[in-house]
Amino acid sequence: MRSIDIARYALGSLNGARSRTALMLLAMSIGVASVLVLTSLGEAARRYVSGEFASLGTNLVIVLPGRTETAGGEPSMLIGDTPRALTLGDAQALLRSSLIRRVAPLNIGSAPVSYGGLERDIPIWGSTAELLEIRHWKMGLGRFLPKAEWDRASPVCVLGQKVRKELFGNQPVLGEWVRIGDRRFRVIGILESAGESLGVAVEDMVIVPVASIQRLFNTSSLFRILVEARSREAIPRVIEHITRTIRERHQGEEDITVITQDAVLATFDNILQALTLTVAGIAAISLGVAGILIMNVMLVAVAQRTTEIGLLKALGAPGRQIINLFLAEAALLSLLGAGLGLVIGQIGNGLIGYIYPDLPMGTPLWAFVAAIGVALGTGLLFSLLPARRAARLDPVQALARR
Amino acid sequence: MIDLENIQRIFPVGDQEVHALRDINLHIDAGEYLSIMGPSGSGKSTLLNLLGLLDRPTAGRYRLDGQDVTTLSDNQQAHLRRERIGFVFQFFHLVPRLTAAQNIELPMVLAGLPVDARQLRVQQALRDMGISDRAGHRPDQLSGGQRQRVAIARATVMQPGLLLADEPTGNLDRASGKDVVDILETLQRRGITLIVVTHDPELGERAQRRLHMVDGTIVNDTAKP
Ligand SMILES: Nc1ncnc2c1ncn2[C@@H]1O[C@H](COP(=O)(O)OP(=O)(O)OP(=O)(O)O)[C@@H](O)[C@H]1O
Numbered sequence: 001m002r003s004i005d006i007a008r009y010a011l012g013s014l015n016g017a018r019s020r021t022a023l024m025l026l027a028m029s030i031g032v033a034s035v036l037v038l039t040s041l042g043e044a045a046r047r048y049v050s051g052e053f054a055s056l057g058t059n060l061v062i063v064l065p066g067r068t069e070t071a072g073g074e075p076s077m078l079i080g081d082t083p084r085a086l087t088l089g090d091a092q093a094l095l096r097s098s099l100i101r102r103v104a105p106l107n108i109g110s111a112p113v114s115y116g117g118l119e120r121d122i123p124i125w126g127s128t129a130e131l132l133e134i135r136h137w138k139m140g141l142g143r144f145l146p147k148a149e150w151d152r153a154s155p156v157c158v159l160g161q162k163v164r165k166e167l168f169g170n171q172p173v174l175g176e177w178v179r180i181g182d183r184r185f186r187v188i189g190i191l192e193s194a195g196e197s198l199g200v201a202v203e204d205m206v207i208v209p210v211a212s213i214q215r216l217f218n219t220s221s222l223f224r225i226l227v228e229a230r231s232r233e234a235i236p237r238v239i240e241h242i243t244r245t246i247r248e249r250h251q252g253e254e255d256i257t258v259i260t261q262d263a264v265l266a267t268f269d270n271i272l273q274a275l276t277l278t279v280a281g282i283a284a285i286s287l288g289v290a291g292i293l294i295m296n297v298m299l300v301a302v303a304q305r306t307t308e309i310g311l312l313k314a315l316g317a318p319g320r321q322i323i324n325l326f327l328a329e330a331a332l333l334s335l336l337g338a339g340l341g342l343v344i345g346q347i348g349n350g351l352i353g354y355i356y357p358d359l360p361m362g363t364p365l366w367a368f369v370a371a372i373g374v375a376l377g378t379g380l381l382f383s384l385l386p387a388r389r390a391a392r393l394d395p396v397q398a399l400a401r402r
Numbered sequence: 403m404i405d406l407e408n409i410q411r412i413f414p415v416g417d418q419e420v421h422a423l424r425d426i427n428l429h430i431d432a433g434e435y436l437s438i439m440g441p442s443g444s445g446k447s448t449l450l451n452l453l454g455l456l457d458r459p460t461a462g463r464y465r466l467d468g469q470d471v472t473t474l475s476d477n478q479q480a481h482l483r484r485e486r487i488g489f490v491f492q493f494f495h496l497v498p499r500l501t502a503a504q505n506i507e508l509p510m511v512l513a514g515l516p517v518d519a520r521q522l523r524v525q526q527a528l529r530d531m532g533i534s535d536r537a538g539h540r541p542d543q544l545s546g547g548q549r550q551r552v553a554i555a556r557a558t559v560m561q562p563g564l565l566l567a568d569e570p571t572g573n574l575d576r577a578s579g580k581d582v583v584d585i586l587e588t589l590q591r592r593g594i595t596l597i598v599v600t601h602d603p604e605l606g607e608r609a610q611r612r613l614h615m616v617d618g619t620i621v622n623d624t625a626k627p
């Protein structure tokens with residue numbers, strides 16, 4: 001029997017039992033659609049988190065004062081009660097490696113910021129020009145901290161959007177002087193609103209040169225050193241370099257902690273990947289249910305078409321051919337169902353993306369392949385039993401029925 | 403053409419056995435016109451099914467065109483059914499969703515013949531049966547006589563040597579039954595071997611050779627007085 005004839009015959013019998021066909025298509029397409037929607041959701045969550053980390057800065061290595069014991073969890077110091085402070089000198093020393101592209105020292109504090117009659121306590125970040133690039137922030141207005149000697153305490157500052165709104169309303173802001181603590185700073189730029197970047201409210205902060213904040217809070221230590229490696233591959237060597245450099249500067253004491261966002265990201269990535277697979281697995285169960293439904297309906301179809309099967313045998317169709325006819329029916333159903341499911345799934349994904357624009361919806365290619373493959377697989381697998389039952393029918397008995 | 407030697411067919415029913423055929427010996431030449439009559443349950447249909455390779459004997463040997471077919475595999479038997487044997491049933495057994503033409507085409511589709519050859523033969527068969535104008539009709543749009551003519555066309559479209567009919571007029575009124583018999587006899591005159599099981603004595607008498615069966619045995623064969 002020719003393939004085209006098998007397909008036509010299968011299509012004919014599907015068309016001959018419309019409600020049965022519709023029911024199976026529905027089951028199949030719901031299964032496929034749920035696989036697509038659920039995997040897309042999982043993927044979206046993964047990408048969302050990765051995106052958040054990327055906005056933190058790529059190839060970022062963060063240096064903290066004090067040593068974190070991996071076993072204890074609580075940071076504990078090797079010697080003395082307080083960790084040896086990180087200094088601007090430490091940060092500068094790190095620059096001497098070709099593996100490192102940028103270094104930004106960071107201090108954070110909170111101080112009253114006032115303009116005109118208005119005053120508010122606002123987080124103050126002290127850093128250098130490199131911070132902007134390391135954190136992938138953008139300027140909304142004006143410019144960022146000037147590229148100058150790190151120990152120059154220029155009286156300039158950059159404001160977040162919210163700070164600007166609260167202190168200045170709609171008035172022009174560039175070139176104005178604000179008071180931070182007991183010092184005056186000239187506003188030279190406004191950050192572009194970037195929303196919440198992994199817990200950092202970019203809108204609600206004031207950035208000043210690191211030397212200025214050290215004078216403001218009367219300290220010489222740093223809160224963090226942010227280091228950008230030249231490449232992802234260089235990160236292990238960068239960590240090694242940092243540890244060695246600081247150890248040398250700290251009289252042989254290893255009293256810093258170096259963390260990479262890569263490690264954190266990898267953990268998150270693994271968790272979310274597992275989540276996606278779990279969710280996809282759950283969705284695959286619905287495909288399995290669809291498969292069982294197909295089996296049942298196929299068994300009914302075999303029972304209903306007993307005489308037809310008997311006739312085919314009497315006309316000289318061997319068992320194999322009858323199996324092929326039923327499997328072709330199942331394959332057609334599965335493919336049509338999968339096609340329908342793809343459409344429904346994409347509409348569903350589109351809707352979710354429309355309702356939650358922040359979620360980067362998008363179905364991974366493997367999910368398409370898996371959904372169609374599993375649909376076809378279950379369709380065929382669960383039709384095997386009915387098809388074989390049909391092929392084994394005794395033609396005499398089958399034809400004895402009217 | 404057909405040689406049956408000591409054929410038995412026993413159906414196990416529960417822990418009992420039903421002897422549907424007891425020691426049948428029969429020789430049929432190519433081109434013969436044979437009728438099988440007898441009371442209900444005498445084994446006529448069972449014999450016909452054996453001849454058509456739809457069933458296997460419990461014991462005995464069946465040779466078709468000199469070839470022992472009792473030892474063939476299911477697939478080989480299916481092949482023989484397709485190429486050499488045509489069936490006509492009391493209840494027509496047309497596929498309801500297919501048109502008359504498609505029903506006739508079905509055996510050739512199963513055999514994998516090319517489309518244009520199929521079309522040609524279908525047109526010819528429709529003309530032979532005098533139902534060319536009904537080609538596109540489905541079975542439920544046809545009369546009983548027309549349905550049986552479609553069934554005969556389907557049974558003969560592969561040009562088999564043997565045509566088996568189990569009460570072909572059993573479900574028809576006299577007039578259309580007569581038409582169907584005319585068609586079968588025309589086919590027989592053109593060379594096909596025709597075996598008809600019937601309860602209708604008038605139809606049975608028309609055959610050149612008549613078998614009478616009772617309780618699984620052939621009690622009378624006009625070829626062996
Ligand atoms: N599948 C079966 N299982 C058990 N017994 C069967 C089976 N098929 C036929 N028989 C028995 O075999 C015997 C012959 O049956 P068969 O159908 O050949 O009779 P028949 O001569 O064709 O009768 P009718 O004129 O009513 O069609 C009957 O006693 C019947 O009950």
Ligand SMILES: [Mg+2]
Nearest residue numbers: 446447448568
């Ligand atoms: Mg009978």
